[in-house]
Amino acid sequence: MTVTLITGGARSGKSVLAESRALAAEGRPTYIATATAGDTEMAERIARHRARRDDRWRDIEAPLDLVQVLDATDGTGARLVDCLTLWLTNLMFTPGRDWRAEAGALCAALPRQQSPVILVTNEVGMGIVPDNALAREFRDAAGTLNQSVAAIADDVILAVSGLPLKVK
């Protein structure tokens, strides 16, 4: 198995870099979307990403149950998870879910995957400290999750202006 983490800022070309890696792997790639089309902006973004992909891809939505979907799709081809930051947001805003426990379960599940996993995430901590406590809590959680996954990933890439900068 190979686990790749692709991080970067907004509109830095992370998804395109991730898609080309998933397509280069053996088997039929699976696109695991953690987004839900809850508002207009997000619905447009999802439609734009989907239009770029084609029917080589299988699409699965996993706003919360990412680990189950990874286990269920193992052995079929590469899985592209887009993205960890939205998955974290979903977990944090769903009563009864514990993002720390789920992050731990993800980090336990990744090493047992036979087929490649490419995870897209976001850099959200390089701006000025946010005014509100919830935003600070979120960016701390996002940083913690990114560190945990990066520690077990085989490759870590920072996307800058659409280009890959190798971190690990």
Add this chain to the structure above:
Amino acid sequence: MTVTLITGGARSGKSVLAESRALAAEGRPTYIATATAGDTEMAERIARHRARRDDRWRDIEAPLDLVQVLDATDGTGARLVDCLTLWLTNLMFTPGRDWRAEAGALCAALPRQQSPVILVTNEVGMGIVPDNALAREFRDAAGTLNQSVAAIADDVILAVSGLPLKVK
């Protein structure tokens, strides 16, 4: 021709890195400012940048018509464009201008330049998602423009604490 894109955060030393590259090229360098001295802060910043340069430089303002200025100054020496993010802002806030079309025109104009072009831009997408829709639209546009220019640039550099990190 050589096209260099220098990106980085606020006060990361992008302009100084760009200036040294422009001065190292043959001929008299041209400083193409996209800023307009519309408010006090910007006027001070322009004055500070100008004080650092000397009369080796030719100064031209191009808040909107960047492509025409690039074509008109070709063959005289390196051109330093400072910066793409302000140019994008100007285009987005000027009625009748279409930033996507202008970005396309810039990307068509760059490969035909005989003299070097060094373009400074900004990383604006690595903080928490902004509250307001206009800021989100702007950072998406900035990321898209950066990706387009980076794709055709010969060199792409990320400035970190005044130091150059080679991306391409």
Add this chain to the structure above:
Amino acid sequence: MTVTLITGGARSGKSVLAESRALAAEGRPTYIATATAGDTEMAERIARHRARRDDRWRDIEAPLDLVQVLDATDGTGARLVDCLTLWLTNLMFTPGRDWRAEAGALCAALPRQQSPVILVTNEVGMGIVPDNALAREFRDAAGTLNQSVAAIADDVILAVSGLPLKVK
């Protein structure tokens, strides 16, 4: 002497990278905290950082007088300064202190240190331009300070998802 600057976003693993470097040096490491436990969030963060370290460390608080503490602890082992951004904040908000003069004094003091110094700082300039003038002033000051220290540092590292990216 060796001066190392470790920069990165919030929760990017800067402190852990800095701690392992300090522990690898000869002698007993000193942890120089620039934070003051002024509010609950900060008190929790300080407690968490302290819990991770053990009694191999000597702890000193230096919210303002960083240069004096560096000079006074020289020759005992590595000094970890955590972090420059909070030191800058403290200087900017303390009447009668001039952060530019103090930054100059720090840059003059670093080269005379016999024992290693590892300085942690923050990337705060890669988000959207902040609305309020004070936040813009702060991020400009932080960028200027980072550039000054990076210019004299032997090693500069950008922490990304807990991993070190060598800048210098």
